[in-house]
Amino acid sequence: xxxxxxxxxxxxxxxxxxxxxxxxxxxxxxxxxxxxxxxxxxxxxxxxxxxxxxxxxxxxxxxxxxxxxxxxxxxxxxxxxxxxxxxxxxxxxxxxxxxxxxxxxxxxxxxxxxxxxxxxxxxxxxxxxxxxxxxxxxxxxxxxxxxxxxxxxxxxxxxxxxxxxxxxxxxxxxxxxxxxxxxxxxxxxxxxxxxxxxxxxxxxxxxxxxxxxxxxxxxxxxxxxxxxxxxxxxxxxxxxxxxxxx
Numbered sequence: 001x002x003x004x005x006x007x008x009x010x011x012x013x014x015x016x017x018x019x020x021x022x023x024x025x026x027x028x029x030x031x032x033x034x035x036x037x038x039x040x041x042x043x044x045x046x047x048x049x050x051x052x053x054x055x056x057x058x059x060x061x062x063x064x065x066x067x068x069x070x071x072x073x074x075x076x077x078x079x080x081x082x083x084x085x086x087x088x089x090x091x092x093x094x095x096x097x098x099x100x101x102x103x104x105x106x107x108x109x110x111x112x113x114x115x116x117x118x119x120x121x122x123x124x125x126x127x128x129x130x131x132x133x134x135x136x137x138x139x140x141x142x143x144x145x146x147x148x149x150x151x152x153x154x155x156x157x158x159x160x161x162x163x164x165x166x167x168x169x170x171x172x173x174x175x176x177x178x179x180x181x182x183x184x185x186x187x188x189x190x191x192x193x194x195x196x197x198x199x200x201x202x203x204x205x206x207x208x209x210x211x212x213x214x215x216x217x218x219x220x221x222x223x224x225x226x227x228x229x230x231x232x233x234x235x236x237x238x239x240x241x242x243x244x245x246x
Contacts, residue, residue: 005179005182006179006182006183006186007019007179007180007183009183009187011186011187011190011191011194012187012191013191015187016184016187016188016191019180019183019184019187020184022180023177023180023181023184026172026176026177026180027177029172030169030172030173030177033165033168033169033172034169035102036102036103036165037162037165037166037169039101039102040101040102040104040158040161040162040165041162043101043102043158044155044158044159044162047151047154047155047158048155050151051148051151051152051155054144054147054148054151055148057144058141058144058145058148061137061140061141061144062141064137064140065134065137065138065140065141068130068133068134068137068138069134069138071130071133071134072130072131072133072134074130089114090114091113091114092111092112092113092114092139092142093111093112093113093114094109094110094111094112094146095109095110095112096108096109096110097110099154101158104157104158104161106153106154106157106158107150107153107154107157108150108154109146109147109149109150109153110146110150111142111143111146113139
């Protein structure tokens with residue numbers, strides 16, 4: 001296993017505990033990001049369907065408004081210059097608000113009428129009904145146009161956020177979690193190898209003590225055969241391997 005395939009860390013029990021915690025956090029983060037991506041995808045599909053519906057409606061509304069303009073010009077004549085000369089401020093304005101979708105702030109545009117109608121008395125001489133219909137149809141067209149702009153903006157915002165979220169989900173799933181798994185496997189294998197070495201070392205120490213104990217017993221037996229009291233030389237032959245408790 002190369003160093004690039006795992007996190008460079010010294011194998012120990014503390015490192016093993018830390019890697020397990022990081023692995024659990026990575027799995028939890030992956031699950032949360034996956035849920036976020038699913039929620040964004042659901043809202044994305046709803047907005048896409050709404051955009052298609054609104055665009056179809058936009059065509060009908062604009063066609064109706066264009067016909068109303070033609071009818072008004074036919075009934076009252078050309079009134080474009082009169083309207084342009086008298087316009088001082090916009091009657092239909094836009095306000096924005098935010099919609100929170102899984103932590104993503106989506107802008108929403110709303111149209112509203114500011115003040116009274118400046119041309120409410122227009123068309124008294126002739127064509128009043130056509131002018132009222134014209135204003136009503138174009139107000140509806142502006143409302144649909146603002147709604148479509150709001151949907152398009154939310155669509156683009158969601159598309160970018162979904163791409164970023166999916167990249168993060170894939171990075172955690174295919175890079176971070178496997179790397180932590182490989183690091184954890186490396187730590188476990190190193191600790192197991194250390195335990196086997198420690199077990200072998202202790203076994204060798206016990207074998208040496210057993211051999212030394214047999215030598216002592218053989219020396220005592222030889223002295224005893226020569227008629228020497230082994231109790232007098234016990235301290236000389238004792239290697240002092242026994243533990244001393246204070």
